[in-house]
Amino acid sequence: MKSHAFPLGRTLATALLSVGLFATQLAHADVLENIKKSGVIRVAVPQDFPPFGTVGTDMKPQGYDIDTAALIAKDLGVKLELIPVTSTNRIPYITTGKADLVISSLGKNTDREKVIDFSDAYAPFFNGVFGPADIKVESAADLAGKTIAVTRGSVEDLELTKIAPPTATLKRFEDNNSTISAYLSGQTQLIATGNVVASAVDERTDKRDVLTKFIIKNSPCYVGINKGEATLVAKVNEIIAKSKKNGDLNKVSMKWLKHPLTAGL
Amino acid sequence: MAYHFDFIAVWEYREQLATGALHTLGLIAVGATLGVSLGTLGAVSRAWKIKPFDKIFTVYVEAIRNTPFLVQLFFIFFGLPALGVKLDEWTAAIIAMVVNLGAYSTEIIRAGIQAIPRGQIEAASSLAMTRAQIFRHIVLRPALQKVWPALTSQVVIVMLGSSVCSQISATELTYAANFIQSRNFRAFETYITVALMYLVLAFCVRWLLNKFGSHFVNGRKTT
Amino acid sequence: MMTEFTLWDIIRNLITGLEWTVGLSLTAFLLGGAVGLLVLTARIGRFPWLQKAMKGYIELFQGTPLLMQLFLVFFGISLMGIDVPAWLAAAIGLTLFTSAYLAEIWRGCVEAIPKGQWEASSSLAMSWVEQMRYVVLPQALRIAIAPTVGFSVQVVKGTSVASIIGFAELTKTGGMLANATFKPFLVFGLVAVGYFILCYPLSHFAMRLERKYRGSSSH
Numbered sequence: 001m002k003s004h005a006f007p008l009g010r011t012l013a014t015a016l017l018s019v020g021l022f023a024t025q026l027a028h029a030d031v032l033e034n035i036k037k038s039g040v041i042r043v044a045v046p047q048d049f050p051p052f053g054t055v056g057t058d059m060k061p062q063g064y065d066i067d068t069a070a071l072i073a074k075d076l077g078v079k080l081e082l083i084p085v086t087s088t089n090r091i092p093y094i095t096t097g098k099a100d101l102v103i104s105s106l107g108k109n110t111d112r113e114k115v116i117d118f119s120d121a122y123a124p125f126f127n128g129v130f131g132p133a134d135i136k137v138e139s140a141a142d143l144a145g146k147t148i149a150v151t152r153g154s155v156e157d158l159e160l161t162k163i164a165p166p167t168a169t170l171k172r173f174e175d176n177n178s179t180i181s182a183y184l185s186g187q188t189q190l191i192a193t194g195n196v197v198a199s200a201v202d203e204r205t206d207k208r209d210v211l212t213k214f215i216i217k218n219s220p221c222y223v224g225i226n227k228g229e230a231t232l233v234a235k236v237n238e239i240i241a242k243s244k245k246n247g248d249l250n251k252v253s254m255k256w257l258k259h260p261l262t263a264g265l
Numbered sequence: 266m267a268y269h270f271d272f273i274a275v276w277e278y279r280e281q282l283a284t285g286a287l288h289t290l291g292l293i294a295v296g297a298t299l300g301v302s303l304g305t306l307g308a309v310s311r312a313w314k315i316k317p318f319d320k321i322f323t324v325y326v327e328a329i330r331n332t333p334f335l336v337q338l339f340f341i342f343f344g345l346p347a348l349g350v351k352l353d354e355w356t357a358a359i360i361a362m363v364v365n366l367g368a369y370s371t372e373i374i375r376a377g378i379q380a381i382p383r384g385q386i387e388a389a390s391s392l393a394m395t396r397a398q399i400f401r402h403i404v405l406r407p408a409l410q411k412v413w414p415a416l417t418s419q420v421v422i423v424m425l426g427s428s429v430c431s432q433i434s435a436t437e438l439t440y441a442a443n444f445i446q447s448r449n450f451r452a453f454e455t456y457i458t459v460a461l462m463y464l465v466l467a468f469c470v471r472w473l474l475n476k477f478g479s480h481f482v483n484g485r486k487t488t
Numbered sequence: 489m490m491t492e493f494t495l496w497d498i499i500r501n502l503i504t505g506l507e508w509t510v511g512l513s514l515t516a517f518l519l520g521g522a523v524g525l526l527v528l529t530a531r532i533g534r535f536p537w538l539q540k541a542m543k544g545y546i547e548l549f550q551g552t553p554l555l556m557q558l559f560l561v562f563f564g565i566s567l568m569g570i571d572v573p574a575w576l577a578a579a580i581g582l583t584l585f586t587s588a589y590l591a592e593i594w595r596g597c598v599e600a601i602p603k604g605q606w607e608a609s610s611s612l613a614m615s616w617v618e619q620m621r622y623v624v625l626p627q628a629l630r631i632a633i634a635p636t637v638g639f640s641v642q643v644v645k646g647t648s649v650a651s652i653i654g655f656a657e658l659t660k661t662g663g664m665l666a667n668a669t670f671k672p673f674l675v676f677g678l679v680a681v682g683y684f685i686l687c688y689p690l691s692h693f694a695m696r697l698e699r700k701y702r703g704s705s706s707h
Binding site: 345348427429461463464 | 567673687
Binding site for chain 2: 088091092095111114115149152153157171172173174178181182185186187
């Protein structure tokens with residue numbers, strides 16, 4: 001009896017051990033390796049943030065971020081799977097492994113760096129406060145008593161929360177769709193967003209002017225990557241550097257931002 | 266890669282949570298008072314076929330009960346400004362809640378009114394009670410008494426539903442949750458805390474309405 | 489890069505959103521019904537601890553906002569290392585939500601069966617399962633149809649909350665279109681019409697069933 005039970009026990013132990021090993025392997029799996037193996041890269045992109053990501057009449061995302069994602073997928077030789085996200089949930093998408101990369105006009109700050117890693121910058125971005133001609137605002141101090149629409153959790157939100165006077169009211173919305181709609185429908189006096197976003201919206205609507213009041217911060221866009229994926233970060237940086245050099249990224253910039261990439265980027 | 270729960274990251278924002286909870290209670294207090302009042306008007310118009318209000322209320326009840334609260338809210342907040350009706354997020358939220366609860370309570374209270382036997386009203390009028398007296402004591406109070414539990418449930422449902430008011434930037438409890446989550450990136454801990462807070466709020470509102478019901482609606486107790 | 493949406497573009501995309509709403513509603517309602525039946529069985533069954541657990545389950549889902557439930561499913565399951573797309577999180581969340589409400593509605597229907605019938609059937613030496621199968625359920629089922637159909641309206645409307653976790657159903661499509669076209673009044677008006685087209689027939693059907701039942705029982 002005992003001699004029979006022993007091998008069984010050992011098999012069981014081996015099985016358990018290998019399951020354990022498998023599980024740890026899974027946890028430490030290299031995302032870049034997985035991407036190559038599956039032949040698909042899952043990229044979180046915006047669909048409510050022109051010109052970085054907006055929808056066409058077929059509701060498919062299009063824009064600067066999407067074209068950048070396509071550049072990376074092409075270089076890796078894998079299929080691109082776009083996952084439309086909002087600015088509020090784009091970081092959870094990365095931390096919970098729902099996406100491999102987030103290319104969603106994501107700005108860098110210390111809080112975010114605690115949670116995810118960043119690549120080198122791939123697009124310029126200046127956030128600021130915008131509004132109609134008849135509201136006089138030239139600096140953060142002038143925001144006193146004003147209402148400003150802003151997308152929750154965005155760099156604009158975090159900055160304005162720090163610098164706006166206490167009498168200014170920040171109205172935070174779930175996604176850029178709502179933020180822009182709230183401003184255009186007159187629910188707020190001003191809007192805080194990116195400079196190119198403001199001009200893209202301004203160009204597309206005659207409802208309300210979206211003029212620059214002041215620029216808050218130079219906050220270029222980075223690709224967001226989950227913590228502990230050094231090889232993926234290196235690969236993405238390599239591709240970004242290459243596309244900057246060979247002019248591919250410049251083409252994207254000309255197409256969506258209508259001016260060449262600045263040298264500082 | 267085991268996930269480490271960090272509830273301290275939520276506790277740091279306790280002030281926002283408390284303010285959010287108070288705002289949610291405020292919304293439902295105003296929403297329930299006005300909503301049930303509107304529902305009473307609707308119920309009487311429909312039960313007694315007061316023209317043209319009975320028809321108007323019928324259309325209103327069907328329109329509201331067959332569309333989601335979130336869409337009603339978006340329509341009021343984002344859509345109405347196109348007609349020149351600009352309402353801030355609190356007004357929009359309260360109007361949406363009143364309109365929503367009004368539709369449901371119209372139907373609930375109407376059932377209560379229709380369950381009152383005609384004979385009682387006839388008897389009361391033969392006792393030379395005025396119309397107002399008959400309405401208050403013979404119709405409304407017994408009707409509300411009968412449907413009070415259903416009305417209580419509906420108020421709780423509307424309070425829980427008010428969590429989507431966060432979407433139009435009304436700083437209620439869910440807004441606080443979303444805000445905190447966008448700052449500490451602790452989505453799970455934040456939402457579980459807030460879900461439990463709603464559970465407590467729902468319990469309190471139900472308890473309060475039961476108390477209120479037995480004191481005011483069920484009238485002076487002989488004991 | 490100017491993208492002009494014609495009215496047809498708006499309606500066409502809203503119809504796609506509507507299809508997802510229908511799919512999600514059906515999934516949630518059918519799965520929710522199945523889970524609800526299990527919850528009901530445990531809730532009215534003979535194991536006190538199971539009864540208590542199910543009472544807690546129902547109170548939990550009836551005492552917290554659907555939006556919180558969806559957030560927790562969406563972000564909670566991911567923490568366990570399982571990737572849940574928005575549609576699956578929405579389907580799971582709505583299924584749990586539906587099961588709790590349906591179980592409670594059906595419990596009311598079962599309890600509406602007079603106690604005397606339980607006593608009579610147990611005196612015929614029927615087992616609990618037999619009592620359920622031959623005496624209680626056939627009657628409870630008849631009472632349950634109207635409120636169940638009525639609740640399906642709540643499920644359809646509940647799916648709109650799934651838009652907030654990013655599932656592109658009717659409301660989410662509406663939000664995207666409202667921004668892409670800058671016509672929120674028109675778009676949200678059409679979205680409301682879409683829901684009305686789905687919900688009104690269900691409400692109407694539920695009401696007719698209820699009248700029919702009331703009519704036949706009073707005779």
